Amino acid sequence: MVKFFRTHGTESALLVVIAVISLVLSLATDRYFTVGNAFDLLNTSSVNIIFAVGLLVVLISGGIDISFAVAASVAQYGTALFVAWIGGGDWAIGLIVAGLIGIGLGCLNAALIQGFGIPSIVVSISTFNVFFGLLMFFTKGVSIYDLPDWLTEHIALYERQMSDGSWVEISLPVLVMVICVVATWTLVTRTTIGRQLYAFGDNPEGARRFGINIAAMRFIAFGWLGLMAGIAGLVQAHYAQEVVPNALYGREMDVLAAVVLGGARLGGGKGTVLGCVLGVMLTQITQNGLNLMGVSPFAFKMIVGAIILIAITLSNSRIERLLPFLRRQGV
């Protein structure tokens, strides 16, 4: 336990903050500390967590991507058109098509970065504008509400009636989210590729001299984010029961903030799946709590922004300066 706190500083800090917020909220509201609310939190965070673990892999590899949320919109729209064209389809076809579109767009980013030596921030800002501009141009901003039944049908994986008569449930997005999280965790911690991604992100030139295939690393990282973006896009369409071309516009910033809050470093080589999930959960729990406390929804963003600003200020000032007793243990 003590070892975990020493090696996972950011994660521990986030856990403590989440615990404190949860404690305050469960005392301040009678709705927070219920199974129903916990399940709601999981259901609403799913899409952002899928995005987040994908982005984490790119950040670990030392890149950055702004374009994934609009890539998800492209995948969402493309899949909706494709299944309408073949006249039905099912989840398997939907996931394959959305995933392939996502991987394709991710690999396009990787190809531009690798092939022409353009920095990833420049590439992703360009492709952000290209993807979004073309999507809005070709779709004329028209939403699709007429989706196939398999996509819009609400699927509850687990549901139970509470003593007060209300139903609580865990729905399909949570299952997809768990699979994506476990897959990403396996990729970055249990495979050689994961080890190489960290090495590459930490020191690209060193990794190259060590014989790590740089191009492969880039394509894997951006392809993985593309895959996650495609899946998240489809899950978002399922959750919202509609495909709106600009629905995910702007989501990239919230996800990026949450992932970096979770300890991933812009610059590469650092970050864990646990921290990344906790980062998203912290922002979601804050919004959820404010909602339950009856705070105006207009204030949510303000408070979340302030919390992130304070959190990074504290986490980047050295922890031992704030907590003197840790210094004696030589942390």
Place this chain on the structure above:
Amino acid sequence: MSALFQRLNAPFVRDMAGPGFAFLAVLIVFSLASPQFLSGATFGSVAFQLPELGLLTLAMLMPIITGGFNLAVTFTANMAGLTVAWILGANGGVDASPEVFALAVVAALGVGALAGFVMGLVIAFTRAHPILVSLSMMIFLRGLGEFLTRGGDVSGFPDFVHPIGHGSVLGIPVPMLVLLLCVAIWHIVLTRSRLGFGTYMIGSNIEATRYSGINTRRVVILVYTLSGIMCAVAGIIMMARFNSVRVGHGESYVLITVLACFLGGVHPDGGFGKALPVFVALIDLQMLSSGLNILGANQHLATAVWGLLLITVMICRWLVVRARTTFAHSRK
């Protein structure tokens, strides 16, 4: 050939090459595509639309040269615009006097400076990544603005505000004059002042700069404060142009300001970049947008083409660098 490469390596030509080449390309392509393109109307519309984006891009420029970012530019501008609107509203609304407006402008510049100052402070003292700091400031300011306005418009300004957004002096739109003045100020600050020197040095190597005796924290804080003030100028111009203030006006500009900086030859890791090539890059983007508009395409296609233009310029730069190294090797 070698003389040509030497000429291409001269600082001014090298900085201007990318955006200048793009300028010519856009000019030629659209002149061939549409006879209406080379007309006063095109340049008039460019001159009216450029300033909002241009001022925000200047606000983005200095932080990028230090190797950072200021993603809060548009919402800082919105908050400054709101400040003006409220002070005018609290002092007579449409009947407010010019003195009140002057006071409001000073207060708006103060709000912009404060937002930038806080970001600079956090970045300088915690060394957190500027993307993250400015991102959380952006989320905070957007939330604050939405909270205070409930997502609505604020309008009702005195008549003398109108010419600031729509008037012309000697045929040049007033917003354009403001932009030209700001470009000149930025150019002088970057090339002729100690602050500018420090800005470039920090972008190249912040540790070495600190060891050489420059107070890097002070420079970073000043850069972000100036950036915030420039946002406030943009906010005031936007207020006069739209005749209203709304949180979210110009939201889509955030990434385009970064795009314009890179197109203007600013190095993404910092250390290199000048105000004038960025200004030319901005004209490129606006001309593209106007040209596509004349051809009947919409704003979204223009956005896509802006992205493609940046990729194309980066690929061309890569080709030039490769050709240069190949040439150098073949001479040995």
